[in-house]
Amino acid sequence: MKYAAMLQARCGSSRLPGKILMNIGGKTVLQWVIERVQRSKYIDEVIVVTSIDKNNLPVLRLCADLGVQVFAGAEDDVLDRYYQMAKLIKPDYVVRVTADCPCYDWSILDQAIESMPLETDYLSDFGETLPDGLDIEIVKFSALKLAWQKANLASEREHVTQYIRKRPEKFQHKNFVCPFGDFGYLRWTLDEQEDFVFIKTIYDHFLSMGQEDFLTQDILEFINEHPELSKINAKYARNEGLEKSFREDKIMEQL
Secondary structure (H helix, E strand, O other): OOEEEEEEOOOOOOOOOOHHHOEEOOEEHHHHHHHHHHOOOOEEEEEEEEEOOHHHHHHHHHHHHHOOEEEEEOOOOHHHHHHHHHHHHOOOEEEEEEOOOOOOOHHHHHHHHHHOOOOOOEEEOOOOOOOEOOOOEEEEHHHHHHHHHHOOEHHHHHOOOHHHHOOOOOOOEEEOOOOOOOOOOOEOOOOOHHHHHHHHHHHHHHHOOOOOOOOHHHHHHHHHHOHHHHHOOOOOOOOHHHHHHHHOOOEOOOO
16 A cells, blocks of 8 residues: 655645744754654655645745655645645555644554555544544545545635545545544644644653654643643634634535
């Protein structure tokens, strides 16, 4: 099986502009995400997928400096970006990662891949038991292609897997549950300034000990010792961007 991890990345965040290029310990957030995904023992290729907007030129430069593949596609149609890149390299499965998740855990990704039956079209943590920012999504290429052909809602084009998630009658779903318990109430993603304060605190702690390869268990132990940390960004709801897309949804023109 060939697994390609595709990291969607752009600089135009409305809530925290330029967030993926923010510096933590001498590296950008995007670089940390790339390096953490590259630690997976199953991922064959890591590709950053961005848009053709000129504001994303720093993403292209960073990927060139790091020797990481990058693809620039449609600004508003992220599903098309994913499919067009996947069509070029033809993986069996695409792993979707967002570049605003610098605590991404490659070991959990590996566990998810190992748990996935061959007939699976789409694996995800449907119950949201993982901390926000550790989301796992693995999509069979054939399912991605069908979604690209059929999806016509703006929310389904912006949020790559929505067409597949909403149609269990068409696709073989596999649920993945956090192996450590239900921690879906924790927020480890980067969308707000408070998120950055929280994540930088986590990184500063582990980097001070020379530990770049910290895992979910390590973070859980650290915040268990310092419970005040999780209060820094606790006021923000999970999936705010997705909910906004649903509220503003519309039919898009046929591709």
